[in-house]
Amino acid sequence: MSTRTDRVAEAGAPVPDRAASRGLPARLTTRTARTRLGTLAGAALLVVLVWRLGTGAFLDGLRRIDGPALLAALGIGLVTTVFSAWRWALVARGIGIRLPLGPAVADYYRALFLNAALPGGVLGDVHRAVRHGQSTGDLGRGVRAVVLERTAGQLALFVAGGVVLLTAPSPVRDEVRHAALPAALAALAALGACAVVLALRMNRAPARRGRALRGVLAEAREGLLSRRNAPGVLVSSAVVLAGYVAMFVLAARVVGAGASVPELLPLAVLALLAMGLPLNVGGWGPREGVTAWAFGAAGLGAGRGLSVAVVYGVLSLAASLPGVVVLVARWYAGLRAGARSAPASPGARRGGYPGPPPSTAPVASAASAASPSVVSSEKYAPKESARLASSFFPFSAEPSEGRPMTPESV
Known part of the structure; x- marks a missing residue:
């Protein structure tokens, strides 16, 4: 019995595309659609802030940034990046992947710059996860290492x-x-429900899927909670969080906010929590809105809060600029490696194909003059240039022992 698609194809009508025939809710749940919606939401939030508070808050914060502030931001960024890369290396080692600290710092700088320069705020982390997984030969484990970190x-x-x-x-x-209290109870209830659902899925799932799920949980335990990794993960996370708060305090001092550090601490935490929302343009959007609201509620002025958030974003971007050096260096190294690995021959460098050796022409002439059979065999025999040129192709030009022609590497 033919299906509806087969009957439509036999009738000559175009077959409808399943992706195009999906409804609007299905299209909105794709990863690309979610990223675009988040970017649009962050841009809309910035437009609302400019409309309500004016452009003065943005421009005032940018005018106050000077050289010492940028140098301090680079120093804070160096500390947070090194400790973040150390945490990544610890987690990777815990799940069985080798990751030296030096390459981890370079890759982390590159990821931070891509996060700040590209929409979504997470594309840099995706890039380092995929690249690290490909370099180690285990893409899934490389991605899980970044997710756990x-x-x-x-x-x-x-x-x-x-x-x-x-x-x-x-x-x-x-x-x-x-x-x-209600939030804690709801979180515990959700955690218990997730545990029950997970246990049921592990019991009902096929053996292969159950083993994969248990493997992921074991990796999470070894990467984060093992006796060897837990102290380092805890210390590095505390240092990184302290660095983010120090960057926020530096931005407040650049703007001229007179609040003390204990007063700025909860405001910084609110801003950092807002940065985790997937509704931003390279990290911009919710951070500015929440910081403006928090400063206004604390009596420090919503416009000043917006200026602090803008300065924080610029200083964070400046702290990630070493990632540009990493990108350029890796690009140049890739070009040099490609140039070294490209095949080249003396004849090709001169602009032509390699010809027969000079001594072959007289020998061939003498042989042709001595015997007509030699002339016939020389006429139809493969030339030396053809045999040399055949070595530049991945397939052999001459079968051997009656077997079909196969690639040289095989």
Whole structure:
């Protein structure tokens, strides 16, 4: 029995594309659609901020950035990048992948610059995950190493942010305290439900899928919670988070905010939490909106908060600029490696194909004069130039022992 698609094809009508026939909800759930929607949402938020607060807050923050501030940002960025790369190397070693600290720092700088320069804010992490997986010959494990490393950083931010927002004076402390118990109960209930669903799926799933899932959980335990890796992951996450807060305090000092560090700490945590939302343009959008609201609620001025967020974004971009050097250096190294590996011959460099040796022409003339049979065989025999030229192709020109012609490497 022919299907509907076969009958339509036999009738000569065009077969409808399944991707094109999907509904709007299905199209909006694709990864590309989510990235574009997040970028549009971040751009819309920036437009609203400019409309409500004017361009003065943006321009005032940019005018106040000077050389010492940029040098301080580069120093803070160096510390946070080295410790982030160390955390990545620890996690990779825990799941069985070798990652030296030097290449890890270079790749992390490149990822930070791509995150800041490209929409979405995560394309740099995707790039380093794929490149590291391809270089080690295990793409899945390389991607999981980056996911676990980023998860460790986010968990450290959530835990430290929850403690700061519950204890330190902030515009949202009362709201957080009122919502802390229901949120904790909801989180525990969701965690329990996920555990039940995971157990059921592991029992009902095929053996191969169950083994893969248990392997992923074992890698997460070894990469983050093992006795060998847990102290280093904890220390590196704390140092990286402290560096982000120091960058925020530096931005506030550049703008001229007179608040003390304890007053700026909960505001910095709110800004860092907002940066994790996937509704941004290279990290811009939610950070500026939340910082403007938090500064306004704290009595420091929404416009000044927007200036602090703008300066923080510029300083973060400046701290990631060594990633440009890494990109250029890797590109140039790739060009040199390609030039060294390209096949070349003396004849090809002169612009022609290699011809027969000079001594072959007299010998051939003498042989042709001595015997007509030699002339016939010489006429139809393959020339030396043809035999030499055949070595430049991946397939052999002459079969041997009655077997079909195969590539030279085989």
